[in-house]
């Protein structure tokens with residue numbers, strides 16, 4: 801079994817755009833390529849798990865989402881980086897908060913991570929979840945991941961800092977490998 805780092809997409813690997821539906825709206829966060837490559841070299845699978853309510857709302861088609869992903873893959877290739885897989889949930893949120901599981905696959909539900917774990921033979925207990933919202937951290941915890949990291953601008957949100965499902969809060973993506981790679985892992 802392999803460890804993985806699960807990544808939220810919008811606001812984590814690429815700049816957040818409300819209901820992004822055009823490949824031209826894809827902009828990588830600084831340092832993405834290096835972060836992904838370092839994780840690959842350390843033996844981690846890199847998997848995107850993204851809530852895409854834009855599909856459920858009829859603002860984006862599944863084909864359109866694939867075109868957005870192709871643009872993301874192309875931009876990563878320029879940085880000599882890749883991901884191993886990606887999963888999306890098209891459901892529209894029902895709950896007003898980030899903690900209630902509306903659908904098993906919609907974060908904070910663990911469904912996409914569990915699916916990936918089956919597909920890639922991932923050891924969830926050795927894996928991490930990285931995102932920009934509490935719902936991302938909770939999806940990781942609900943799936944049984946080893947740790948969760950939330951990327952959020954300073955000043956850090958006190959609620960995030962004290963939430964039991966958030967293990968680390970950092971200001972930008974390029975800080976996550978200091979945590980993940982330093983944690984070591986069973987070989």
Ligand SMILES: [Mg+2]
Nearest residue numbers: 808810811932
């Ligand atoms: Mg996000």
